[in-house]
Amino acid sequence: MAFPAAVVIVPLGVLFFMSGLVVNLIQAMCYVLIRPLSKNTYRRINREVAELLWLELVWLVDWWAGVKIEIYTDAETFKLMGKEHALVVCNHRSDIDWLVGWILAQRSGCLGSTLAVMKKSSKFLPTGLQRLRDFPRPFWLALFVEGTRFTQAKLLAAQEYASSTGLPIPRNVLIPRTKGFVTAVSHMRSFVPAIYDATVAIPKTSPTPTMLRLFKGQSSVIHVHLKRHVMNDLPETDEAVAQWCRDAFVAKDKLLDRHIAEGTFGEKLQNTGRPVKSLLVVSSWAILLILGTMKVIQWFSLFSSWKGIIFSAIALAVITILMQILIQFSQSERSTPAKVAPSKHKSATESSASRLDKHQNCGALEKGSVTMYDESDLSLVKSVTLYGVEPNALIITRD
Template sequence: MLLSLVLHTYSMRYLLPSVLLLGSAPTYLLAWTLWRVLSALLPARLYQRVDDRLYCVYQNMVLFFFENYTGVQILLYGDLPKNKENVIYLANHQSTVDWIVADMLAARQDALGHVRYVLKDGLKWLPLYGFYFAQHGGIYVKRSAKFDDKEMRSKLQSYVNAGTPMYLVIFPEGTRYNATYTKLLSASQAFAAQRGLAVLKHVLTPRIKATHVAFDSMKSHLDAIYDVTVVYEGNEKGSGKYSNPPSMTEFLCKQCPTLHIHFDRIDRSEVPEEQEHMKKWLHERFEIKDKLLIEFYDSPDPERRNKFPGKSVHSRLSVKKTLPSVLILGSLTAVMLMTESGRKLYMGTWLYGTLLGCLWFVIKA
């Protein structure tokens, strides 16, 4: 009985975050829509500045739950710049939590509002979120042969022309690495071997297209590339090996007590511009990631295992920075739901906001 109660309580840890994060989405979209209408005749830079601030409010609520609520210990290796920069953020991709890790680093530079993502095309159909991410600067791309760089170049160039601050997040592997997906891993390794590239063990062979288009379109606007390698510690099995990284639900249920983040800043001038040279450079960066991960997981020296090389810093995000967002969005949502007209507006936003967002993508296509 006691064990059942403990397991039930444990499994419900994600309920409060889920209710508030999803439940406040209509509230946020209504606030953004109001600002979008009011700013129609104002300078675009003013609209973007306030939109970035609104985005900070929502994402700080996300970070409250994924950092403060979970109590995850974040160990940061490398010197994360304190100042805001225009960057392309490249990282290994294992979990849906990887998107939140980018927020974690950006928040530590006061650049949370500048985070924009290169996303899989199918994610644009997400209710409310899919539409809004596109409005905030997200770029949806199709894979492989269907990848069309024209729209991506056009959108990025418009941001450069407008002087929009950019913290552009790209996962070059294109899909999440999962050690149990043996066919995917074998295909990725075979692809590398056929082209004379190093075969990678703990990451997939990176794809160059989105990274090259982003760099080529934004090079005059960029300060650096952020090369980030992430390990979710705390999911060891009895054999000493790691199971798959946690999903968002598992992370919120505290199945990852420690997060290791290896950070490397690469100046824009050190990145080759020609696509074939950049392809080689990007693969070399993933070779470095792979070596870091092999040493982390498999080093024969116990002193070097379960950590990245170099000194780590235990990085904490103050609850004073994140809790106000929870209170603001939570209170506004609660007030809306207290009245019949508010509930109708809330449900209408979910329904018609989703339908209009999908229609927008259909017309745009």
């Protein structure tokens, strides 16, 4: 059932932002009172508290909008999901691909330790992928190596560039930006056993999901294909690893051709269900918010004076504006502009691959400036309410 956007944005915005503030307050108190005594106890509590917030996103997809996410993979890969370190490489098809990562994390049992690397925040984070070597729980590092969301304008620019450099011309994906992937592989090869090649597709019979459609309660269907590769099977040199990534996207392009023709990936469809935990958590948040609001109104007599009424109206207006801004920023057509291939070729000694990486901005991870989250240092910000803002990568960990 669809709802007018104005009817749902305000109450959902209030619920998300207020619960986010409560979660951050609890995390701050735990950081000050518990972490100095026991880091492990603090981490366990922090994971449980963070999950109370992230489950709201799962509820938004699963229950409010009723989006159906179908996972196609073999039984062995499905069994290993969330139980081993893995580097995940994914195409960037829709405005909510990052939310698909949250759903996969929840289905794999690791939602409470999911982190997001934002596009412009990585420079503020602790450095070093090697920090993950001794991480006590299995994690996923998921990279959107295309660097931006798929649109027809960006596809035309990618096709023009591929034609000018002799690269395979893409039809359903953009040309991957390989520097971040190469850096991740070179730093994580010794302790990460697998690469998950994830392909996201929207069936022709289903509307493309967006944040606005989610808030309006409009359903969609998303197909996700997962293929597991053994990390040690990758080549050793950086250039060969970059070529492996480009070849993977050529294969991904063909897989999407098949999906367009058949409406399915053809692999075994795994049953992930629709857990009720997120529904129970959001219902509890809603009840607490209603009771708390009634108490605040009673204590401060907000509606008994013009000052209280004006204050309440301004607060609701600010939340509405913020939600609208976040929804606008999540839209594909407002993301990174398409870049057109240069009209003049550079020297003949410069390879197509190196020109490709110079032509495009590098991804979230870059040689010489590798940045990464450390869970113990992110306790106060890992649950900041950034709804509608697109992560450039995800770090998903499991107990």
